[in-house]
């Protein structure tokens with residue numbers, strides 16, 4: 084017997100590489116554009132405030148409920164999703180340190196059953212890692228051959244909870260909200276978590292569900308569409324009761340995970356809807372251009388509504404293309420895993436990034 088027998092052992096999530104220097108980085112779905120210029124302005128203002136000393140906010144604990152940020156989210160999301168009124172209130176929104184933090188807390192809060200938690204076999208690879216950490220049983224349900232979800236698999240299967248990324252990652256497959264609604268409806272005794280990390284790039288959000296069902300949690304992030312992966316901001320939306328349970332767990336671990344500058348910067352970012360819409364539009368335009376070029380080069384892929392394309396080549400192996408791109412300092416994501424080893428997940432960069440990529444691929448597959 085040794086202390087090591089009592090260690091909570093897990094195989095950690097493997098993140099995409101973060102290479103240094105001048106490379107073309109299309110491997111972790113970051114936004115190629117900077118965040119709203121309001122963020123830099125606010126950093127400057129906050130620095131002035133700290134230099135003043137007297138009004139320094141950093142000496143104080145931050146607001147546990149991230150009030151300014153949640154207020155801003157309520158305002159902006161109500162305009163976007165509930166223009167006719169009766170939308171979100173403060174108590175429908177939870178904020179955390181990136182959606183990884185939000186999802187981890189949600190798993191801990193809502194997945195506490197002896198029955199297995201179910202999710203697709205190919206999806207965000209944090210889900211099974213968190214299942215190991217939390218020690219709850221889980222079952223991965225195979226996607227269809229075309230990587231789409233067969234919703235029948237989720238309608239009458241005993242489960243202790245469900246998590247689905249929509250659009251899914253890394254496949255990019257998108258499920259219509261009407262289909263997801265059937266899953267939510269068929270599982271009133273489970274919490275269904277819908278991870279909408281990529282929803283702003285062309286899909287329709289399931290956010291309105293939270294007004295109809297008390298068993299659905301919608302999770303979103305500022306890391307992709309709002310260019311703030313480095314700030315770590317994630318949100319969840321749900322019925323008031325659900326959000327209260329989530330906060331009970333959060334406040335039982337560490338109430339102050341969201342620091343004061345992060346709250347302030349995320350607040351100005353979310354309020355700048357004009358910049359957000361413009362950036363998202365640019366990424367989508369570049370994505371559609373990239374799809375056309377990839378098709379011409381013999382790549383096969385589904386209709387991505389995200390800021391990445393999950394593609395394989397008709398002749399050349401995923402591993403070979405990945406290695407040859409890497410030699411050229413172009414980083415994409417490749418997994419040596421069953422079913423997806425022929426595929427590359429290519430994040431959408433700037434127009435220049437994608438031109439370089441297409442040029443390199445042209446040489447590699449010719």
Ligand SMILES: *Cc1c(COP(=O)(O)O)cnc(C)c1O
Pocket residue numbers: 112180181182183184207248251252278280303304305306312315316317
């Ligand atoms: C990127 C991503 C997240 C996590 O993003 P955060 O940076 O932690 O907000 C969650 N789910 C999926 C499917 C993602 O791709």
